[in-house]
Amino acid sequence: MCKLSFIPELHLGAWRWKLRNMKLYLDMDDTLVDFVSQVTKYDFWRKDKENKVDWKKVKAMGPRFWSEMGWMPGAEEAFIKLQELESQKRLALYILSSIDFEDGRIGKTYWIKEKTNFSLEKVIFCLEPEDKAKWADKNSWLIDDRKKSLEPFASADGNIIEFTGNWKLIIKRIESLIRE
Numbered sequence: 001m002c003k004l005s006f007i008p009e010l011h012l013g014a015w016r017w018k019l020r021n022m023k024l025y026l027d028m029d030d031t032l033v034d035f036v037s038q039v040t041k042y043d044f045w046r047k048d049k050e051n052k053v054d055w056k057k058v059k060a061m062g063p064r065f066w067s068e069m070g071w072m073p074g075a076e077e078a079f080i081k082l083q084e085l086e087s088q089k090r091l092a093l094y095i096l097s098s099i100d101f102e103d104g105r106i107g108k109t110y111w112i113k114e115k116t117n118f119s120l121e122k123v124i125f126c127l128e129p130e131d132k133a134k135w136a137d138k139n140s141w142l143i144d145d146r147k148k149s150l151e152p153f154a155s156a157d158g159n160i161i162e163f164t165g166n167w168k169l170i171i172k173r174i175e176s177l178i179r180e
């Protein structure tokens with residue numbers, strides 16, 4: 001009898017501990033920033049293949065391609081809300097973005113400096129989407145639009161939230177997760 005009532009309590013305790021220590025990692029392209037609209041604006045789509053980016057043209061434009069991007073719909077309000085939750089010590093917030101060339105990192109850094117007051121110490125750049133899994137553990141959550149990032153993160157014991165365009169729903173989910 002004693003064991004039966006004790007075990008669920010232990011589980012609940014572990015779950016609460018996990019949420020109190022939530023580390024939340026945010027993807028940039030097509031989660032926080034509107035990469036697709038930027039590619040469309042400059043017509044940097046490949047002519048020979050559908051829905052493929054012409055990376056030569058992106059790279060030729062330099063950091064400005066990244067620094068002048070707009071927010072994804074609802075992302076700015078959501079980011080402010082997440083920073084508020086962080087200031088209440090309810091979660092720890094990070095930006096985790098994969099980019100494999102220097103101008104991209106420079107442009108993204110510039111965007112963060114221009115559009116947010118977020119500390120650059122909490123911005124992590126990695127080379128490949130799969131590399132995001134290096135930051136996965138049982139207390140970490142990744143919000144990302146790409147399965148290439150999400151699946152390895154989940155396999156490495158991280159928690160994932162697939163971004164499909166609705167920041168309001170995501171904020172509700174985070175708030176319910178951290179509610180005690």
Ligand SMILES: [Mg+2]
Pocket residue numbers: 027028029030031144145146
């Ligand atoms: Mg993305």
